[in-house]
Each structure stands twice: as C-alpha cells, then as structure tokens.
Amino acid sequence: MITAIMFGIFLIFLGVGVPIAASVGWATLSVNLLDPSFACDAIYFVKTMANGMDSYVLLAVPLFMLSSSIMAESGLSGRLFNVFSYFFGNLPAGLPIAVVITCLFYGAICGSGPATVAAIGTMCIPLLTKLGYDKDFVTSMIAVAGGLGVIIPPSIPFITYGLCTGASIGDLFIAGFMPGLLIGLFIVFYVIYYFARHDNSNLCIEAYTQELRSKGFLRILKEGFWALLAPVIILGGIYGGIVSPTEAAGVSVVYALLIGVVAYREINFKKFIKCLVDTGHTATPVMLILGICIVFGRVLSMLRIPQTLATFVTSNIESKIAVLLAINLFLLVAGMLMDTIPCILILAPIFLPIVQAYNVDIVHFGILMTCNLAIGFVTPPIGTNLFVAQSLTKIPITRIAKHAVPFLAMFLVALLVITFVPSVSLWLPSVLSK
Template sequence: MSVGLIFIIFAIGMAVSVPIGVVLGLLAVLPNLFDPTFPANAQLVLRSMLGGVDSFPILALPMFILSGIIMARGGVSKKLFDVFSFFIGNKTAGLPIAVIVTCLFYGAISGSGPATTAAVGSMTIPILVSLGYDKVFSTALVAVAGGLGVIIPPSIPFILYGMTSGASVGKLFIGGVLPGLLIGACLMVYAYYYCRTRGEDKEKLQAHYHAIKSQGFLKVFKDSFWALLTPVIILGSIYSGVASPTEAATISVVYSLVISLFAYKTMKFKDIIPVFKESIATYAPLLFILAAAVAFARVLTLMQAPQQVAAAITSVFTTKLSVLIVINVLLLFVGMVMDTGPAILILTPILVPIVTAVGVDPVHFGIVMVVNLAIGFVTPPVGINLFVGSSLTGVPVVEIAKKAMPFIYAFLIALVAITFIPEITLLLTR
C-alpha cells in the first residue's frame, strides 16, 4: 500500500465527516491488512497506542484542561478584564484592547484556544455590545484573540509538539512568549484602527469607565490579585526550574480550586464533581485521537513517509526560504480542515526532518507550526473558535468569519515576522 493512497483515504474520511480518531485507527492497521508482511500488525498498533499515551508530559494535558474549566467556572476572566479596563477603559479602543489583553492572560491559564474564547467571550461580549460595539465585531474579536490561548504558554499544542518532536517543552513555552505578545500587538493595532474609523459611543464608555474607576485602584486590584497571580505562579514555576510543565499543570489545578472555592467563593464544593465530569468529557476524545495518531505516525515511519515527503519537497524547493514558505502554506490549509492536536501529531514527524535539514531550529519551527494552526481556529470549515463564538451570541459562523478577516490578516503579518525572524522566538530561550 502506497503512502499516497493512505493520504487519499485519510482525505476522503475527513470529507465525509468520519471521526478523526476512527480514521487514524483504521489507517494504522490498513497496510498490514493489504500486506500481511508489513510489520505494523494489530498487536503492534495497539502497543503503539498504549505506549504513546503512557507518557509523563502528556499528563499536563488533562491537568491544564481541568484548571482552565475551573477558572472558567470561577469567573477569573471577569476579574482580569476589570483590572485592564481600569487602566485603558477610557482610551480609544480601550475595551477591545482590554479584551485582547485578557485573552493573553487567560491563555496563560488555560492553554486552550476554545477555552479562552468561551471564558473571555461569555463575559466580555455582552459588555461590549451594551456599550455600543457591533455584536459581530465583538464576537470576531474574541474568537481571533482566543487563538492566543495556544500560543501564550502554557500551551497544549506545545506539549503535543514537544512530545512528538522531542523538543524541550520548557523552551517551547519560553519561546512562545514574544510571538504571543507580537500577535496580540498586531490585533490591538487593527482594533484601534477599527474603533478610530468607525467611532465609539463615548458617553456609554465614559459611564462604564467611571463606574470601575469609582471603586478605586485598591479594590479593583484586590479583587483581581489572585487572578493576576495565576500565570505568574504557573509560568514562574516552569521558567525558574522549580517545576516541570506537568508539575506546573498540577499546581494550576490546585491553585485554581483554592482561589475559586476560598478566595473568590465563585464555586462550591458541590460544583467540583460536575467540573471533573466536564474535563473528562473534554479530554477523553482527545486521548483517543492522541493514541490513534501516535500509532498512525508509527505506521507512516515504517512506510518511510517522512523521507518520501521530504524528498518530494526538497527536490523542488531547495532553499530555507522556499521550504518555509511552502510549509507555511501547507499548515495554513491543514489548519482550515483539521483540529490542531491531530495536525501536530500527524505532521510533526514528517515536517521536522525537512526543516531541520535546511537549518531551522526545532523550537522555532514548533512555534511557527502552532501559530499557523492557531489561525485555523478562525477559518472555516473547522474554525472551532468561530463555532464557540456563534454559540455565545447566536451570530452565524459565516458572518463572524467575514468580520474576522482583518484580524486574521493582522495574525498573518505576525506569522511572517515570526517565521523569518527566528530571534523573536529564540531570544528568550538562549
């Protein structure tokens, strides 16, 4: 069975909406069914699946998912938004920019794009609409800014990439800081331009700003202190070497529970079991996809797919610049039709040897890869952040996608800089 036929079957499975975990599992055993001499029999595939998820770094995934859900239930995003609004709420585009900054901070808590969109959007979109901002614009803003959740560390896709490529997860986390800030800055520039040209309801904005300002800085800071401390504890423990990413994920669960139960009292003990059930329901499908993708990657390796794809690309594109351009285009397309996790698990073993052969640092490429796929959160047909935003506001996905296009262009500008200026990624890792 040829590698080309494998990918054709994969594309057909995706086109007819077969669950991706099922497609990957079937494709892992298919070559042996066609050719019994092929070494990847059912037993090997099963061992690969079990061995692939029996990994200490992978434990960080359910922990970050759980802590993100706890923070969402605990209303942490509201605390963050209030403190940023206190400082810039009276400026042009102040509140949209405060939303982007809130997504940056919340991304450093949840590690998930959809979780960031849901937690921040459920709280900020009604506020923006009540203050005169267009509902579609507000929804698009949160949907795109929610993509920062997978770039600002800790990031679930970074963990998956590190596990698959062998790159240091800690370095990926550190390297993601400046790219995340750059993307956030690009989004803020467009938000400012939009509000400057379209105008804002200054009367409503001033009333909202004075309502927050009247509370006084000490009260606003006191209310938001534990929320602001969350990324400091999580990232500080990783960067200082006190804890590994997996250990930091466990710390984040304990910390989020403590502040939600005792500091903010926004959760009760009876809410813990439903939160755990929700996290299990969220992680279980990802775990099966993860296991199937590991087995599928193992089969592709035995079929020498990475070498064949590398030979096909390098036979046409020979320079570092051309290879990066082609891979960026490929990843942007993949992000449109495939979720981030499976895309990383499938493509990393294929693409990493290609980029390292032309002199690209694996950590740099990992961040380029995740930024590309993050754009897929807001591009149809998959565009999960679009669907999250639509579920929050009732705005059709197509309308959100249209309004999101200028934000996506801003994202792409940052992507070009991140791709071709490696120091943006690697400066803090050295």
C-alpha cells in the same frame, strides 16, 4: 503505492465525516491489510497505543484542562478584564484593548483557544454590546484573540508537539511567550486603527468607566490579584526551572482550587464535580486521538515517508524561504480542515525532517506550526472558535468569519515575522538558558 492508499483512505474517511480518531486508525491499519507482512497488525496497534499513552508528559494535558475548567467556574475572566479596563476604559478603543489583553492573560492560565473564547466572550460580548460597540466586531475580535490561548504558554499543542518530535516542552513554553505577545500587539494596533477611523459618538463608556474607577485601583487590584498571579506562578515555575511542565499542570490545578474555594469562594463540591465531568468529556477524545496518532507516527517512520519527502524537497528546492512559505500555506489549509492536535501529531513528523534539512530549529518550527494552526480556529469549515462565538451570540458563522478577516490579516503579518525572524521565538529561551 501503499503510502498513497493509506493517505487516500484517511482523506476519504475524513471527507465523509468519519471522526478523526477512526479515520487515522483505519488508515494506519490499512497498511497491514494491504501487506500482511507489515508489522503493524491489530495487536501491534493496541500495544503501541498503550505504550505511547504511558507517558508522564501526557499527564499535563488533562491536568491543564481541569485547571482551566476550575478557573472558568471561579470567574477569573471578569476580574482580569476589570483590572485592564481600569487603565484603558476611558478610550474608544480602550475596552476592546482590555479584552485582547485579557485573552492573553487567560490564555496563559488555560492553554486553550476555545476555552478562552468561551470564558471571555460570555462576559465581554454582552457588556461591550450594551456600551454601544458593534456586536459583530467584538465577537470576531474575541474569536481571533482567543486563538492566542494555544500560543501563550501553557499550551496543549506545545505539549503535543514536544511529545511527537522530542522537542523540550519547557523550551516551547518559553519560546511561545514573545510570538503570542507580538500577535496580540498586532491585533491591538488594528483595534486602535479601527476606532481612529470610525464615529465613536454612540459609545456609552464614560458612565461605565466612572463606576469602575469609583471602586478605586486598590480594590480592583485586590479583586483581580489572585487571577493576575496565576500565570506568574505557572509560568514562573517553568521559566525558573522550579517545576517541569507536567508538575506545573499539577500546581495549576491546586492553585485553581485554592483561589476558587478559598479566595473567591465560587467553587463548591457540586461545581467541582461538574469541572471533573467536563474535563473528562473534553480530555477523553483528545487522549484517544493522541494514542492513535502515536501509532500513525510510528508507521510513517517505518515506511520512511518523512525521510523520503525530506530528500525529495531538498533535492529540488534550494530556497529555504520558498520551503517555509509552502509549509506555512499547507498548514494554513490543514488548520481549516482539521483540529490543531491531530494536525500536529500527523504533520509534525512529516515536516520536521524537511525543515531541519534547512537548519530550522526544532523549537522555532513548533512555534511556527502552532501559530499557523491557531489561525484555523477562526477559519471555516472547522473554525472551533467560530462555533464557540456563534453559540454565545447566535450570529451566523459566515458573518463572524467575514468580520474576522482584518484581525486575521494582522495575525498573518505577525506570522511572517515569526517565520523569518527566528529570534522572536528563540531569544527568550537563549537568555533564560544562560
């Protein structure tokens, strides 16, 4: 009964628009209000929250956010796009393909879906629209491809999942590379199919491509070299065992400053202060949610909710396929209603004992969960990427979501492969561990 009331309070608060942190916090405290003998009173709540936030791992979250902000101000997205456009720009599908690849690379720098949409969309949507590409198509493509920012490492959701489950964040970073690449390939396949079936006579890409290529490959590579090197340094350090994910976050900040101030000379003191302020605005609510959800997870364990659910599911459902499909469906719906980080913090401790009972690897489930919730970036009513794309183009959110459906279909096909072929996620960690 207490469990039902706790989740009921959470859903009611969420439904009437109470911020997620307050909704989770009051739902957690309601257990003690209903049963004063329960250990989680206000003092326990504050102490557990403070102890949970005293974590070396959590330092990676604001550091990666700061690095992302500095790199966005440094203009890395434009330099990355020019490098890939040099190779594909003469094809009707070439520049959109270059956009998808740029999203992959930029995601490997910033670790954020909305940040990827903002950085790539600000530059690419006006450019491609000017060259004759359909604005709705380009906007929806970038909104979906931006979701790769939380799958391609470094990824803040991976850090969150590792924090609340005990999974190795380094292994999650390594495991996320192949699934992110697979989803990117499926999106590229649809782009090629789309332009193969449409009239492309209105595209004015020849002059743009000639202008780009007139600069010469070496000059384009020189301009984009430091941007291309960023994910190599960050991920190479983690994959090579040179730095931990938290140390890699610190390295990424230093590298971002070096290329922003020295290499590209785009960052001055005023812009750096702006980056610090923007990071503070972004990181503060995230860290607050993290702290409160840590307490919520402790209460779930004290009430033995995950263990009870795992016993119930395993006693009534024998099929591993059915369980994974049901969890995928639940996560897809949850991703539509809540942001990725609180979803992981609330649901991972509940679902993990269930999937482990069916011998699902803890790292594989982290990838599966993040991929599901990444789709929520482009699905109403939350759809953070949709709101970012709408702010850039003024296209109604419903129209962007409508044009995003084919891209989401490809995302879902890739998700099924990732779900039922664990080696897509686990092959690279097993190779690098040898």
